[in-house]
Amino acid sequence: MSSPRSSSPAGVVQTAHGAWIALVVTGLVIGAAFIAVYVGLQRDPVPLHLPIAVAGSQLAAAADRGFGDAVDVTEVSTLEKGATLVRDGKAVAAFGAVSQTSLQLDYAGARGLSESGAARSLVGGLAAKADFTVSEKDVVPLVRYDSRGLVGFYVVFGVTLSSFVLAQGLTGAVARIRLRHRLYAIGGFAVLIGLVAAVIAGPVYGALNAPFPILSSTLILLSAASALATKALGAWLGAAGIGLAVLILTTVGNAVSGATIGVDLLPWWAQTLSPILPPGAAFRAVNEFGYFNGANAWSSLVVLAAWALVGLVLVVARQSLTLRKASTTPISEPAPALVDA
Numbered sequence: 001m002s003s004p005r006s007s008s009p010a011g012v013v014q015t016a017h018g019a020w021i022a023l024v025v026t027g028l029v030i031g032a033a034f035i036a037v038y039v040g041l042q043r044d045p046v047p048l049h050l051p052i053a054v055a056g057s058q059l060a061a062a063a064d065r066g067f068g069d070a071v072d073v074t075e076v077s078t079l080e081k082g083a084t085l086v087r088d089g090k091a092v093a094a095f096g097a098v099s100q101t102s103l104q105l106d107y108a109g110a111r112g113l114s115e116s117g118a119a120r121s122l123v124g125g126l127a128a129k130a131d132f133t134v135s136e137k138d139v140v141p142l143v144r145y146d147s148r149g150l151v152g153f154y155v156v157f158g159v160t161l162s163s164f165v166l167a168q169g170l171t172g173a174v175a176r177i178r179l180r181h182r183l184y185a186i187g188g189f190a191v192l193i194g195l196v197a198a199v200i201a202g203p204v205y206g207a208l209n210a211p212f213p214i215l216s217s218t219l220i221l222l223s224a225a226s227a228l229a230t231k232a233l234g235a236w237l238g239a240a241g242i243g244l245a246v247l248i249l250t251t252v253g254n255a256v257s258g259a260t261i262g263v264d265l266l267p268w269w270a271q272t273l274s275p276i277l278p279p280g281a282a283f284r285a286v287n288e289f290g291y292f293n294g295a296n297a298w299s300s301l302v303v304l305a306a307w308a309l310v311g312l313v314l315v316v317a318r319q320s321l322t323l324r325k326a327s328t329t330p331i332s333e334p335a336p337a338l339v340d341a
Contacts, residue, residue: 026240026243030247030251033251037252037255038255041260041266041267041270042260045118046070047070047122048268049069049071049072049264050070050071050118050119050265051072051074051091051092052073052074052093052119052123053073053081053086053091053093053095054073054074054075054082054094054096055076055094056096057075059095060075066129070122071122074090076094078096079095079096079098079106082096082106086107086140087108087139088292088293089291089295089296092107092115093106093108093123094106095123101131101132102132102135103127103133103135104137105120105123105136105137106136106139107120107136107137107138108140108291109142110141111262112259113148114260114262114265115264118264143207143290145206146207149259151205151207152283153254153257155197155219156222156254156279156282159197159226160222160253160278161250162223163189163193163222163230164227164230166227167186167226167231168230168234170186170231171230171231171242179315179316182231183312186228187224189223190223190224193220194220194221194222194223195220197219198212198215198219199216209290210286210289210290215286215290218282218301219282221301221304222278222282225304225305225311228315229248229278230245231311231315232310232312232318235318236318248277249279252277253277256270256274256277256280257274257277257279257283257284258280258283259283263280275300285297285301285304
């Protein structure tokens with residue numbers, strides 16, 4: 001007979017303290033990480049290997065000495081060739097002497113205010129030391145309706161967040177929705193959110209100028225990558241996996257994407273993570289296809305496709321493992337719950 005201390009009236013729910021403690025701790029970790037990463041990267045961004053082209057061997061040597069590790073100097077024979085590198089997205093800026101007392105600086109405003117601003121500040125400082133004047137020209141300007149270069153960030157963040165929310169909801173509905181239907185929902189949602197986001201930011205608002213088929217395809221891949229990665233982490237790690245997905249995708253991924261602080265102004269660890277996480281890969285593709293002919297953007301689409309494919313494989317593998325365990329459980333033992341991806 002049970003003791004009165006262990007019994008409870010019918011219908012009264014007993015609190016499992018470990019459950020709410022785990023949720024509180026997870027929320028605190030996610031909130032603290034979000035604030036620490038975003039605020040930390042904004043505190044004092046400094047250039048690290050900012051790519052700048054310099055016309056003329058003497059000026060290039062002087063720039064290399066003066067800038068140090070802040071800039072990766074590429075020597076070019078003429079300013080026109082440097083400007084071509086800027087238009088191709090291979091340099092943030094290019095400068096050269098146009099007289100004995102003046103420099104011409106061509107820069108890409110489309111690289112974002114932080115990167116183009118850093119290039120202008122560095123060249124201006126170098127010119128001031130030599131008592132030179134600087135004439136500036138934005139050879140790859142931002143579109144009219146993206147005056148601060150933040151539209152790409154908002155679009156990428158929105159697609160990532162909505163895809164995460166969908167995957168989180170589907171992960172909690174494994175007992176009511178079959179796996180193939182959950183995968184259909186993820187695929188269908190990816191197509192819809194990709195098209196809707198591309199239409200709103202592109203033709204409707206004119207704030208992103210990447211070709212519509214490429215813009216929508218990039219956002220579709222981003223949604224699939226985010227949702228399937230979240231689904232896979234939740235399948236294998238449970239609630240901890242969902243928390244990890246928040247950290248990887250919506251917190252660190254968006255913070256180091258290069259959309260708010262240019263990649264070349266991030267610390268080395270963030271520069272390493274930026275191109276291999278879905279938000280960074282997506283922003284890079286959207287920006288390069290929109291302003292720099294997309295010559296260097298195809299690898300970003302490969303990254304997004306890889307995240308989606310690996311996530312799908314892990315989800316299916318988890319389902320297969322669960323079913324295999326259920327089929328081999330002796331009849332005399334209770335079968336494990338079919339909780340999968």
